[in-house]
Amino acid sequence: MGKLINRFTYICGLAIALTCTQVQAQEQPPLDLDNGNAAIEAVIPAVAPAIFQYVSPTGGDATLVLRITTMVTNAWFDASAPYHPTAVGVYSRLGRRPASEAETNRNINIALLYASYHVMNSLLPEQNGLWRSMLENAGQDPDDTSLDLTTAVGIGNAAGMAVVEGRLRDGMNQLGNETRVGPQRDNNPMPYMDYTGYQPINTAYTLFNPSRWQPDLQRQGMGLYKIQQFVTPQYALTEPYSYKSPRKFRALPPLASYHWNFAAYKQQADEVLAASANLTEQQKLMAELFDNKIEALGFSAVFAALSQGLSLLEFIQLDFLTNMAAHDAGIFVWQEKRRYDAVRPFSAIQYIYGSQPVTAWGGPGKGTQTIAAHEWKSYLEEADHPEYPSASTCFCSAHAQSARQYLGSDLLNWSIPRSAGSSRVEPGLTPASDTSLDFPTWTSLEENCGQSRVWAGVHFQAAVDEGRRICGVFGDKAHGYLQKLIDGTASVRKPARKIQSRH
Structure with a gap:
């Protein structure tokens, strides 16, 4: 256990460093397949840095981050199911192995390594060298393509391939071949490109409708700027794991974001300005933490598993559960974001006050x-x-609720050290001295996650409140589905297909 906790501490430090600057690779001790956890000791140390480098520099692009983490943990679950007394995979039925083959972690570790290899080659094929090294460093042969279901290698290969096929056409447009509508229709196919025809009413330069979303013009470097685009709006059409369709779930209208409701519109903008003017070091660090979905969501679940002494099979179950809960919650959130297309605070504040002075x-x-x-x-x-509504709030609420359901307790006791000057936004300045971010319960994590979006100035309070009001149900849904997988009563699942759009 001590070795795993030390490895976890190393991964956490790596995740923080990668969001700030380049770090030199450190030699890691060899993996003990019999007693170790290949997910923590081999897969996460390979996948997390790749996400920061090739997908999301801050870990904040949640739809793409969650696609990777959910598919990888799904592969772990399917690859480990044959070694459980009753469990069945999401996308595979690979039989049952004798109990003697699960007396150590070796077979489960080997199976999850090969399953991860297939998933990551599907999601980030250009980084094949990384995934080969992931297997080779664990003493495995990436060219072993056996499908012999009496072996861990064969089970891992079969499980990974089944998960890849299961999610390849699920609505996220991984292949870039979905039929597009609107001005995009003549563009060359590109993976994860919008095919729904979404177009903002406002431009980065003109706020035509102060109630609606305005893409921001964000500085990327000296003289370099980016105009935002709605990232993967088709996520709303992606097939969930734990329920059939997000259409049965609805967020209440954001009445205060309608500019004709001016008193409420101004009040919620003033609340954001007040939070901005009174930012504390702890609030700044909280905002940065919860912006990084890998650290806030992923590592909280890993910490809980290690601190509570879960077995390898239990760790896999919890990690897949929490990822699935957030993934499925996000599908609902993207549906509502598209529905309301609501204004961000920066646009509303400029609309209300223009060049007038504000304190912030x-x-x-x-x-x-x-x-x-x-x-x-x-x-x-x-x-x-x-x-x-607030996506981060919704992710955290679903994540926390699913963990509470699985662990049977709200206790977390997670303390995250932050060294002086380690802030991503204010490096060298914040915090002024070494400190920590403490989460005694899952509820405290959930609450701080939501409020951090107001402190950060990116959400109004109503968006946070609505995310918390609704999204716990997705933790319950994911837990219910996981239990069916574990007890073997889940139906065989066909490859996922996109939900038909109503737009």
Whole structure:
């Protein structure tokens, strides 16, 4: 257990460092297949840095991050099912192995390694060298393509291939071959490109409708700028794991975001400005933590598994469960974001106050200042999608509820150290001295996750409140489905297909 906790601490430090600067690879001790956990000791150390480098530099692009983490943990579950007394896979039925083959972790570890290899080659095929090294460093042969279901290699290969086929055409447009509508229809096919024809009413330069989302013009470097696009709006059409369709779930309308409801519109904008003006070091660090979905969601589940002494099979179950819960919650959130297409705080504040002075956080290292409203920036840059409801809040609520259900307790006791000056936004300045972020319960994690979006200036309070009101149900749904998989009563699942659009 001590070895696993040390490895987990190393991975956490690597995840934080990769969001800030380049780090040199460190030699890791060899994997003990019999007693270790290949998911923690081999797969996560390979996949997490690849996500930061090739997918999401901050770990904040949730739809793409969750696609990877959910498919990988799905592969772990399907690859381990034959070694469980009753469990069946999501996308595979690979039989049952004798109990003697699960007396150590060796067979389960080998199977999950090969399953992960297939999933990552499907999701990030250009990085095949990384995935080959992941197997080779664990003493395995990436060229072993056996499908012999009496062996761990064959089970892992079969499980991984089944998960890849199961999610390849699920609505996320991984292949880039979905028929597109609107102005995009003549573009060359590209993976994960929008095929729904979404177009914002506002431009980065003109706010035609102050109630609706405005893409931000974000600085990328000296003289380099990016105009936001709604990232993967087709996520709303992706097939969930734990329920049939998101259409039965609805968020209440964001009445305060309608500019004709001006008193409420101004009040919620003023609440964001007040939070900005009163930012504490803890709030800044919380905002950065929950912006990084790998650390906040992924590592909280890993910590819970290790601190509570879960077996390898139990670890796999919990990790797949929490990823599935957030994944399925996100499908609902993207449906509602598209429905309401709601304005972000930066647009509303500029609309209300223009060049008038406001008191708020003035930028990295500048503290609270009086600035022109049109110069105000949120502590974190806004994500590339409409505001309502809060996706991060919804992810955390589903994640926390699923963990509570599985573990049978709200206790977490997770403490995350933050060294002086380790802030991503205010490096070298925040925090002024070594500190920690403490989460005694899953509820405290869930609450701070939601409020951090208001502190960061990227959400109104109503978006957070609505995310918490609704999204716990997706933790319950995911837990219910997991239990059917574990007790072997889940129906055989056909390859996923996209939900037909009503747009």
